[in-house]
Amino acid sequence: MKSESEHQQQTQADTSHQSENKAADIQQEVGATIGQPFVKQPKMQARHVDVFYGEKQAIYDVSLDLGKNEVVALIGPSGCGKSTFLRCMNRMNDTIPICRVSGMITLDDEDIYAEDMDPVLLRARVGMVFQKPNPFPKSIYDNVAYGARLHGLAFNKAELDEIVITSLQKAGLFDEVRDRLHEPGTGLSGGQQQRLCIARTIAVSPEVILMDEPASALDPIATAIIEELIDELRQNYTIAIVTHSMQQAARVSQRTAYFHLGKLVEIGATNQIFTNPLHELTENYITGRFG
Amino acid sequence: MDNDLNLTQHISRRYNAELEELRSDVMAMGGLVEKQLADGLIALSTSDTEIAELVATSDYKVNSMEVAIDEKCNQILARRQPAASDLRLVVAIIKTITDLERIGDEAEKLGQLSVQLADKSVTSSQFAELRHLGDHVKTMLNNALDAFARMDVADALRTIEADKQVNDEFESIMRQLITRMMEDPREIKNALRVSWCARALERIGDHASNICEYVIYLVKGKDIRHISVDKMREELV
């Protein structure tokens, strides 16, 4: 028994050693991004984005476009910077004091880090859906109405009702909650809560929706519903989704970007990435190999 | 990422083993099909009815291997959801075994035809032509399986090119047979049988060339079916 555990430790030590070596290799290997980072009709453009947390650099020179009406999936191992990058797109990183962003990110050719860009306005235009469904401890109605009230989008009760109902319909939740709009949003199931959060985001009529692992806490059925919803939302919005599930990325996105150690290694059509990736790191990641 | 398709680097060791097993199964099936073809050709050239019967009755082995490999591929698709090179490997294998099974069928046909041709007086010249074609096809199949085993794109391309020669030889045999049939209508029955043999061998050449296309797809991720060989070269080089 003892010898076996020792052996296990030994192998563990070996693998960790190996992966350290790998990491060292990769640092040198990873150069510029492979694939097609740019599109003809960009909604958002990121150019040479570096992100620092204090002294530590989290993102290295990332450039890519989010095209109009497309879903871009950001994949990569934990800590690769994909979530950090996503948060740069609507300046959610502003709330972290030690976080510093350089490079340029534009929304419809406006620099979102410019002096005259108000982060509050930006976040109304670039909405975000989070990993954990996080409805406010208020009624379903108030959850969806919150953003509209906040930004003064509705001038009377009827308009507000209209916004709430259309948003819930777009999020595919209205039929399920029709009779309990004034019941707490936290009483819904996980999948419904996440759709409520999406409805809440849509209610502000954003142009871009950023999703940070929106289905990672949900069961497969709820996940499938969310994925279907994402596909429908694509008609009206530009969507960037961070996901740990490669199948999900393959299912919902038109383009996929693979991040590795803070660098954008490869970006290209999802069809191509999942059948014939160009970079060995991408290949290793999506096929579940060491790397 | 060159010709080196790395099947042993998965985090899941069982997955490695499954893919490895699949590949060796395909190689075993290929070996069996090769042997069937060789036996068929021997039966044809030596008019050995015993071997011919053996070939005709052994096809079930190939069929059952196809079913077994197919099942394994389904399992991997369902349970591992392979992506990229793994996905291409499984897809290539599914297609390869279909072609191998067809080759098996054609070899069976050869066996049956050689039983029918055994007691007939067929001129040796025709047999020589057939044997030549047979050797050629056998080499093609051999090369195709080699290319598959080694994931060798260059070999595969060469084999695909060789198929043109096989087709030419088939054409020339057919022309000879037509001439013969016009000369002597009594020969029509035998001539038709010989033409069926030639046809079977030509089909085997096509299947071998298909397998090579799958190898290229597997390694390069490019579908080069239904395009000319020159264009292939252009794209691959």
Add this chain to the structure above:
Amino acid sequence: MNNTELIKKGLAKRYRREKRFRAYGLMAILAGFIFLFVLVTDIVIKATPAFTQHWIKLEVNFNPEILDVGKKAGIDELKQANYNLLAKKSIRSLFPEVKKRRDKSKLAAMLSSSAEYQLRDMLLAEPYLLGQQQTVWVLADDDVDTYYKTDDKSKAVRLNDKQKIWADTLAADGRVSKRLNTTLFTNGDSREPEQAGIRGAATGSFYTILVTLLLSFPLGVAAAIYLEEFAPRNRWVDLIEVNINNLAAVPSIVFGLLGLAVFINYFGLPRSAPLVGGLVLTLMTLPTIIIASRSAIKAVPPSIRQAALGIGASRTQTVFQHVLPLAMPGILTGTIIGLAQALGETAPLLMIGMVAFIVDIPHGFLDSATVLPVQIYLWADSPERAFVAKTSAAILVLLLFLVVMNGLAVLLRKKFERRW
């Protein structure tokens, strides 16, 4: 030996340890309960006598001669009348055999000194009683009261033997009655136990705590919000944090000294005023409220903040519309616990003069006042035996206040914690 056996061997020991530990816990709780029970029972038993008072029935003849006024005296003249003598005469009339001057004064001492004021108020309210005979119940002196309440009569040492006989006679004649002690709740402090009440101290406490609440709650919550949500992380903020935590551990009397030096000596605010007491207690309560509020704010899940920010709420909107409502139960609990602590505080108030003997009930933040715990301290220090019961009664009232406040904390927490 395989694993199962190894585990089995240790299992019994592990379970024993678990049981033992549970037993320790149970014993600790039990011990706590016993202490609490003994303490409360002791206080309740000691306090019970304070809630009743004995009254003596007198036949009072509002004789103008005794009162030293004219037969048709007006209100002004009646105000100046000699009611003291009237009360004395009335009780002497019950014991005509008492002749000696010494005994006469002893007899008169059996009535509370409030008897003459009672008679005066009566006559002033109904002047036509002048010259008439009336049956009046007057308050007994605290020593007499104590004598009636004591089972072991020999222990009532404050009465001499003659007084004891008179008291017994009065009781036998049905001239003594035991009534609920309302004086305790309506009067301010007094040197005479039978006239002493806690209303002054309770009012003082009320004003003081009100000042404390009005100052410390907004200040504390605002400071907590700033430190948690807005303050940059640097050395200065760290220093402030450390100091706030340290302030919570500073002995309360130090705050009293500070109050004396700053509020009274420097700013010249009046001594003994609830305003100053409230200010001092605010200083003492602030760290508690800040620490409790900060932890309540910290406990609000970050996902809620992100959700609000992600929709486009500003930092301030996020804090006031989402974080604060969710943190409210914790903040309120912390505040009420801080206030309860302040309510029970004595030491800092001693330093700013709230320990003075104050008879009047305060009517504002600048009137001289004392507070409940200080009143308890004062009474506990008084020599009269009746003050023992009074002290316990006051403690009970203070405890009641604290229980009500804690109950309020629980109630508020329940109400706001509805997370749906």
